[in-house]
Amino acid sequence: MGNHHHHDHAVPASTDKRMRNILIISIALNLLFVIIEASIGVWKNSLSLLSDAGHNLSDAFSLALVLVGFYLAQRAANSHYTYGYKKSTILISLLNAVLLLVAVGVIVAESIHKMRMPVAIDGAAISWTAGVGILVNGVTTLLLMRGQQNDLNVRGAFLHMAADTLVSVGVVISGVIISLTGWFIIDPIISIVIALVILISTWELLHDSVRLALDGVPENVEIDHLSEHIMATPHVIGVHHIHVWAISTTENAMTAHIVIDDLAHAHEAVHAIKSALAKEGISHATLETETPDAPCEDKEC
16 A cells, blocks of 8 residues: 554653652641641631641542642553553543532532521631631742642632632621621621632633543544645645644644655655644644555545
C-alpha cells in the first residue's frame, strides 16, 4: 500500500516543582489551622468550630490528592501503562469536583436544619476564627491561582480553597450581623447563597473533568483549526481519521491519517505538522501518511 506510520512522543514539560512546593506549603498551613481550630472548638465547647475543622481537614485531603496526582504523572511508562499514570490527574480533578458537590450538599442540608431550628451563636468568637480562616484559605488560594489557569487538576484544589475563603467571609459577615442584631437566621441564609456560588463554579470543573475522563476533545482544542494547520502544510492534500484526547490535565495526544502528494516528502511534511501541533498544545502525535493512489480503506483504518 505504501503507507507510512510516524509516531512521536514529544518530551512533556516536567511537573512544575514550584507548584509541588506550593501544594506542600498549603497542606501544612491547612493542617496547622485544623489543629488550632479543633483545639479552640474543644476549649470553647463549640460544635460549629469542630465541624468547620473537619471541613478544613477535607480541604487538606483535597490538596493532598492533587499532590499525589503530580507525583503519579511523573511515574515512568511501562508495558501495562504505556502513557504512565498521567491520566490520574484527570481522575483526581473529577474526584475533587464530586467532593465540592458533596460539600455544597452538606452546607445546604445544615443551613436548612438551622433555619428550622435556629441556634444561638457567639458571633464574635465565630467571626475571629473565620477571620483566621480567610487568612489561611486566602493565602492558599492566591498561591494556587497561577497554576489553576493551565491545569484542571490544580483548578480543583483552587476552587476548594476559593470556596472555603468565600465561606469564611460569609461566616465573618454573619458573625458581625448576629453580634449587632441577634438575627441568628442570617447564618444559614448566607450559607445557602455561598453554596449556590460554589455550585456554579464547580459545574465547569465537573463538566471538563468528565469530558477528559471520557477521552473527549479538550476544551482548548478545535479539530477544524487543527485540520486547517495540517492542510496548510506543503505537500499535504488531505487529512482524515483525526482523534484528539487528553492523556493528563496538561498534555494532549492526537492521531491522524495524512494524505501526501508524494511520499518522498512525507518526512518533512510530518515534521512540519508536528511543529504546528506542538504550538496548539498537542504534545504527543501519531501520524500515518498515505498517497491518493494508495489510500487507507475504512476497514483497514
